[in-house]
Amino acid sequence: MAWAAAALIFGGAPHLFAVVSWVPLLVLGVAGWRIAAAAWGWRLPSLWLRVPITVIAFLAVVMTYHSISGVEAGSALLLVMGGMKLLETRTERDRILVVFISLFLLFAVFLREQAIWSVAWLAGGCLGIAAALVQTVRQGPLLPLPGAALVAGRLLLQGLPLAAVLFVLFPRIPGPFWAMPDPQATGRTGLAEEIQPGDISALGLSDEVAFRVRFEGAVPATGALYWRGPVLERFDGRGWSALPGPRRVQGVAPPAAVGGPEYGYQLVLEPQGKRWLLALETPLQWSAPRAVLSPAMQLLSAEPFGERLSYHGRSVTSGSVATPATPQLLAANLRLPPGRNPRTLALAQQLRSVASDDRDYLRRALDRFRDGEYYYSLTPPRLGLQAVDDFLFESRSGFCEHYASALAVLARAAGIPARVVAGYQGGERNPFGDYWIVRQANAHAWVEAWIDGAWQRIDPTAAVAPERIENGIQDTMVRSGVASGRLWRSNRLVNRMVLSWDAANAAWDRWVLAFGPETQDDLLLALGFEVPRTMQLAVLAGLGSSACLLLLGFALRRRGRRPRDRMARLYERFCRRLAACLRPPAPGETAQHYAAAVAAARPDLAAEVQAMTELYLRLRYGGGIDPEGEREFSRRLRGFRPGRA
Amino acid sequence: MRSPWRSLHDRWRDCWRKRVQDWVLRRQGSDPPQLTLASGRIYILPTVPGLLYAAMLATMLAGAMNYNNNLGFALTFLLAGAGVASIYHTHRILVGLRIHYRGAEPVFAGDPLQVRFSLVNDSAEAREEIYLDWTGSAAVPGGLPARQSRSLCLPLATSRRGSLPLPRLRLSTRAPLGLMRAWAWVHLDARPLVYPRPGSRVPAGQATDASLRDRGDEEFAGLRAYQPGDSPRRVAWRHYARSDELLVQDYRGGSTEDCRWLDWERVAGDADTRASRLARLVIDACEADAAWGLRLPGTRLGPARGRDHLHRCLAALATVESPGDPQR
Numbered sequence: 001m002a003w004a005a006a007a008l009i010f011g012g013a014p015h016l017f018a019v020v021s022w023v024p025l026l027v028l029g030v031a032g033w034r035i036a037a038a039a040w041g042w043r044l045p046s047l048w049l050r051v052p053i054t055v056i057a058f059l060a061v062v063m064t065y066h067s068i069s070g071v072e073a074g075s076a077l078l079l080v081m082g083g084m085k086l087l088e089t090r091t092e093r094d095r096i097l098v099v100f101i102s103l104f105l106l107f108a109v110f111l112r113e114q115a116i117w118s119v120a121w122l123a124g125g126c127l128g129i130a131a132a133l134v135q136t137v138r139q140g141p142l143l144p145l146p147g148a149a150l151v152a153g154r155l156l157l158q159g160l161p162l163a164a165v166l167f168v169l170f171p172r173i174p175g176p177f178w179a180m181p182d183p184q185a186t187g188r189t190g191l192a193e194e195i196q197p198g199d200i201s202a203l204g205l206s207d208e209v210a211f212r213v214r215f216e217g218a219v220p221a222t223g224a225l226y227w228r229g230p231v232l233e234r235f236d237g238r239g240w241s242a243l244p245g246p247r248r249v250q251g252v253a254p255p256a257a258v259g260g261p262e263y264g265y266q267l268v269l270e271p272q273g274k275r276w277l278l279a280l281e282t283p284l285q286w287s288a289p290r291a292v293l294s295p296a297m298q299l300l301s302a303e304p305f306g307e308r309l310s311y312h313g314r315s316v317t318s319g320s321v322a323t324p325a326t327p328q329l330l331a332a333n334l335r336l337p338p339g340r341n342p343r344t345l346a347l348a349q350q351l352r353s354v355a356s357d358d359r360d361y362l363r364r365a366l367d368r369f370r371d372g373e374y375y376y377s378l379t380p381p382r383l384g385l386q387a388v389d390d391f392l393f394e395s396r397s398g399f400c401e402h403y404a405s406a407l408a409v410l411a412r413a414a415g416i417p418a419r420v421v422a423g424y425q426g427g428e429r430n431p432f433g434d435y436w437i438v439r440q441a442n443a444h445a446w447v448e449a450w451i452d453g454a455w456q457r458i459d460p461t462a463a464v465a466p467e468r469i470e471n472g473i474q475d476t477m478v479r480s481g482v483a484s485g486r487l488w489r490s491n492r493l494v495n496r497m498v499l500s501w502d503a504a505n506a507a508w509d510r511w512v513l514a515f516g517p518e519t520q521d522d523l524l525l526a527l528g529f530e531v532p533r534t535m536q537l538a539v540l541a542g543l544g545s546s547a548c549l550l551l552l553g554f555a556l557r558r559r560g561r562r563p564r565d566r567m568a569r570l571y572e573r574f575c576r577r578l579a580a581c582l583r584p585p586a587p588g589e590t591a592q593h594y595a596a597a598v599a600a601a602r603p604d605l606a607a608e609v610q611a612m613t614e615l616y617l618r619l620r621y622g623g624g625i626d627p628e629g630e631r632e633f634s635r636r637l638r639g640f641r642p643g644r645a
Numbered sequence: 646m647r648s649p650w651r652s653l654h655d656r657w658r659d660c661w662r663k664r665v666q667d668w669v670l671r672r673q674g675s676d677p678p679q680l681t682l683a684s685g686r687i688y689i690l691p692t693v694p695g696l697l698y699a700a701m702l703a704t705m706l707a708g709a710m711n712y713n714n715n716l717g718f719a720l721t722f723l724l725a726g727a728g729v730a731s732i733y734h735t736h737r738i739l740v741g742l743r744i745h746y747r748g749a750e751p752v753f754a755g756d757p758l759q760v761r762f763s764l765v766n767d768s769a770e771a772r773e774e775i776y777l778d779w780t781g782s783a784a785v786p787g788g789l790p791a792r793q794s795r796s797l798c799l800p801l802a803t804s805r806r807g808s809l810p811l812p813r814l815r816l817s818t819r820a821p822l823g824l825m826r827a828w829a830w831v832h833l834d835a836r837p838l839v840y841p842r843p844g845s846r847v848p849a850g851q852a853t854d855a856s857l858r859d860r861g862d863e864e865f866a867g868l869r870a871y872q873p874g875d876s877p878r879r880v881a882w883r884h885y886a887r888s889d890e891l892l893v894q895d896y897r898g899g900s901t902e903d904c905r906w907l908d909w910e911r912v913a914g915d916a917d918t919r920a921s922r923l924a925r926l927v928i929d930a931c932e933a934d935a936a937w938g939l940r941l942p943g944t945r946l947g948p949a950r951g952r953d954h955l956h957r958c959l960a961a962l963a964t965v966e967s968p969g970d971p972q973r
Contacts, residue, residue: 093693093694096694096697096823100694100697100698100701103701103705103724104701104704104705106720107705107708107709107717107720107721110714110716110717110720111708111712111714111717114714114715114716118716119716122716122719122720122723126720126723126724126727130727130822133822133823134820134821134822136823137694137819137820137821137822137823138774138820139774139776139786140773140774140786140788151821152727152821154730155727155730155731155734155821155822156723156726156727156730158726158727158730158733159723159724159725159726159727159728159729159730160723160726161726162722162725162726162729162730163719163722163723163725163726164722166718166722166725166726167715167718167719167722170718170722172710172713173710306712307712307713307714512715512716512719513715513716514715515715516713516715549729552729552730552733553733556733556734556737587743587745587763587765587794588763588794
C-alpha cells in the first residue's frame with residue numbers, strides 16, 4: 001500500500017505545482033487519510049462519500065479547464081483519479097492500477113517540461129515506480145528497499161539497449177495527428193506577425209534562446225547574419241503587420257543561384273507556437289517538413305508548431321535578391337494610411353526633390369539618421385498616434401524597429417516599394433560546441449526596398465549604431481550600461497560557465513529533443529540508406545530490437561546456468577561422472593556424506609573419491625585461492641573414469 | 646439461477662481446459678519423481694495487468710508521436726524495455742529448477758494429504774516468488790535464493806480411501822513485475838495411500854460382530870481351577886457335571902486376552918463402509934495394545950500387535966475391494 005502511494009508521489013509530484021491548486025490539496029488530504037488509516041486504523045470513507053467526492057472533483061476539473069484532453073486537465077484528472085483510487089485500494093489489482101496511473105502522470109511531466117534535468121526525473125521516476133510495481137505484485141513478504149530498487153534497476157538497465165534502439169530507429173512521423181492545445185505556445189516571448197514601436201526593444205533584455213545554429217562549412221561575418229522572420233508589408237500609421245493572405249500559402253520556387261557564397265547550416269528552433277520558421281537571409285534549400293517559401297521569401301510551415309524543430313538550410317546573404325514581384329504586391333508595398341504622419345511625408349517630398357534616384361534618396365534618408373542627432377536606445381520614449389512623426393522630429397531616440405519603420409515610410413512616401421522584415425541579427429558564438437546562440441535579445445527589424453527589380457536589404461540601425469550590427473547586441477548593451485544587471489556576464493569565468501551550460505543544453509536539444517525525421521534521415525543517409533525511409537526505419541527497428549532481445553536472452557541464460565565458482569563447476573562435473581554409474585548427490589547432501597556413500601557402494605573407487613572430495617573441500621572452503629590445487633583437481637578429474645561396477 | 650450464457654461459457658471453458666490438459670500431457674508425458682524443468686515445458690502468458698501495461702504503453706506511444714515528444718518516446722521505450730526484460734526473468738525463474746517428489750505420509754480419507762517436495766536451485770540467480778499448487782488449490786510459496794534448496798509440504802484434499810493418483814502439480818510465478826505469468830505442469834506418476842476414515846466407535850454389545858475368537862490357532866494346554874472373571878464359555882461344564890469341580894479350559898499362546906480376528910466377511914455394508922468399520926476396529930485394537938489379525942478377501946494379516954501392523958492393516962484396507970464389487 002505504501003508503495004502504491006510512493007509511486008503516485010513519483011509520478012505526481014511535478015504536477016502538484018502546475019495544476020489548479022485545489023487538486024494538490026485534495027490529493028494530499030486523501031493521501032493523509034490513507035496513511036492515517038494504515039497507521040492508526042482510521043476508517044476509510046464509505047462508498048457514499050467517495051463517489052460524490054470523485055464526481056465533484058471530476059466536474060470541477062472539467063469546469064476549470066473546459067476540457068479533459070489537454071495536458072493540464074489530463075494530469076489534474078489523473079491526479080484526482082490516482083488519489084481517489086488510494087482510498088479504495090483493497091485488492092492487488094487496485095494497487096497495480098495506482099502504479100499505472102503514476103506512470104501516466106510521469107509521462108505527462110514530459111509533455112510539460114523537457115529541460116535537461118528532466119532526464120534525472122525520468123530515470124528516478126522510472127526506478128521508483130518500477131520498484132513500487134515489484135513490491136506491489138509480490139505475494140510473499142516485501143523485499144527490503146535496496147533489494148526492490150536493485151531488481152527494478154536491473155530490469156531497466158536490461159531494457160535500456162532495446163529502448164535505445166527503438167528511440168533511434170522508431171520512425172518519427174512529422175506533425176500532430178490530432179489537434180493539441182499547446183500550453184507552451186501561450187505567453188511566450190518572441191517575435192510576432194505584428195510590430196508596434198517598442199515591441200522589439202522589449203525583447204532586448206531577454207536572455208531566452210530563440211534558436212541555435214551550427215554552420216556546415218564557412219561562417220558568414222557577424223554583420224551578415226540576418227535571420228529572416230516574418231515579413232511585414234502593411235502599415236497602419238503606427239505599427240507594421242503581415243499582409244492578410246490565404247491560410248494555405250502557395251509556395252514559390254526558391255530564387256535561382258544569385259551568386260555569392262552559399263552557407264549551409266543546421267538550425268534548432270525553440271518552440272514558438274508560430275507558423276514561420278527562421279532562415280538565414282535568402283533561403284535556397286531547406287529540409288523543414290511541410291514548409292514552403294512564401295512570395296515574400298519567408299519560410300512558412302503548414303501548422304504552428306509547439307515543439308522544438310531541427311532542420312537544415314542553405315542560404316545566401318548578398319543583401320539583394322531578384323525575385324519576380326507582381327504589380328499587386330508592389331502596390332501593396334507602397335500603401336500608406338492617409339492622413340497619418342504628415343511631417344514625414346513632407347520630409348519625403350523635400351528629400352525626393354533633391355535626390356537624383358532611388359538609391360540616392362535612401363542614402364540621404366540614412367544620412368539624416370546618422371548625422372541628425374538620433375540616438376539608439378533600448379528604452380525609447382513612448383510614441384503617440386503619429387508614431388513616425390513623433391520619432392523623426394520629437395524623440396529622435398529609438399530601437400531598430402523605430403528606424404526601420406521610419407525608413408520604410410519614407411521610402412513608400414517617395415514611391416519606392418518597401419517593407420519591414422522582422423527577425424534576428426547576429427548571435428553569440430559558443431566555442432564549447434562550435435555553434436551560434438541566437439537569443440530573443442538578438443531580435444531585429446530592417447527594411448527591404450524594391451530597387452532596380454530586386455529587393456535590397458537596407459538596415460538603418462547600421463547607420464545609427466554600426467557597433468550593434470558588427471559586435472552584436474550583447475556588447476552594445478554592456479557598453480551603454482543599459483544592461484547593468486547583465487554585467488556579471490562580462491566576467492570571463494562566469495561567461496565561460498554560462499556558455500558551457502548552454503553547450504550542454506544545445507547538445508541536449510539537438511540530439512534528444514529535436515531528434516526527429518530530420519536527424520533520422522541524416523542517420524539513415526550516414527548508414528548508406530536512401531530516402532524514402534519509413535519502411536526502412538521500421539525494418540531496421542525490427543532487426544535492431546530482435547538483436548537486442550536475442551542478446552539479452554542469451555546473456556541471462558548464461559548467467560543463470562553457470563555457477564560462478566570454478567571449483568563448484570569442477571565438483572559438479574565430478575558428481576556427474578559418479579552419477580552416471582551410481583547416483584547423484586541428494587539435495588542438501590554434504591560432500592563428505594556423498595563420498596562416504598559412494599565409497600560404501602564402490603570400494604574400488606573409495607580411495608580416489610575420498611581424496612578428491614578432500615581436495616575439493618580444501619580448495620573451495622579452505623580460504624584463499626590455490627591455482628595449483630585447482631589444476632591438480634582438474635587433472636585428476638580428467639583421469640577419473642568410474643566404470644560401471 | 647445461472648444464465649444459459651453463463652453455463653455455455655463454463656462448458657466451453659471446461660472443454661478447452663480438458664483439451665489443453667490432454668495436449669500438455671501428450672507432449673510432456675508423465676514425470677519421474679526427480680526432474681529438472683526444461684525450458685520447453687515452461688508456459689508463459691501475459692497477465693491482465695500485463696495486457697493493461699501494454700495498452701498503456703501503446704497510449705503513451707500515440708501521445709509521444711502526436712506531441713513529437715522525445716522524452717515521451719524515451720519513457721515509453723524504457724518501460725517497454727523493462728517489460729520485455731521482465732519476460733525473460735519470469736521465464737528464468739522456472740527454467741532449470743529441480744523438483745524432487747518426496748512422497749506423502751498416508752492420512753485418513755477427508756484429511757489433507759501432506760505431499761512433500763524438495764526444490765533445488767542450482768543457478769547463481771535467486772528464484773523468487775515461486776508458488777506450487779494443484780491447479781486451483783491454495784498455493785504454497787516455494788521461492789529460493791541462489792544455490793539453495795528447500796523442502797515444502799503441499800496439502801492435497803482427500804475424500805475417500807484408496808491410492809490417490811496425484812493431480813497435476815503446477816509451479817508458477819509472476820515475479821518480478823507481475824506482467825507475465827510463467828508456469829510449469831508436472832504430472833507425477835505417484836499414488837500415495839489414503840486410509841479409510843475410521844468409523845465411529847460402536848457400542849460395546851456389538852463390538853464383537855466382526856471378530857471371532859479363534860481357538861484353532863491355539864493349543865489346548867489342560868484344565869485349571871476357575872478364577873473369578875474367567876469366561877463362562879471356557880468352563881468345562883462336562884467335567885463340572887461329573888465332579889462338581891469348577892475347572893476352566895486353558896490354552897497356551899493366549900495371554901489373559903486372546904487374539905481377535907477381524908473379518909471382512911463378518912462386517913455388513915459396502916466396501917467403503919466395511920473398510921471404515923474395520924479401520925476403527927484395528928485402531929482400537931492397537932490402542933488397547935491387543936493382538937489382532939485381519940482377514941480380507943485374498944489376504945490375511947497377522948495376528949500381531951503394534952503400530953507397524955496397524956499401518957499394514959490400514960494400507961490393506963485402503964485398497965481392498967469386495968470380491969463381488971467391480972474394481973474401481
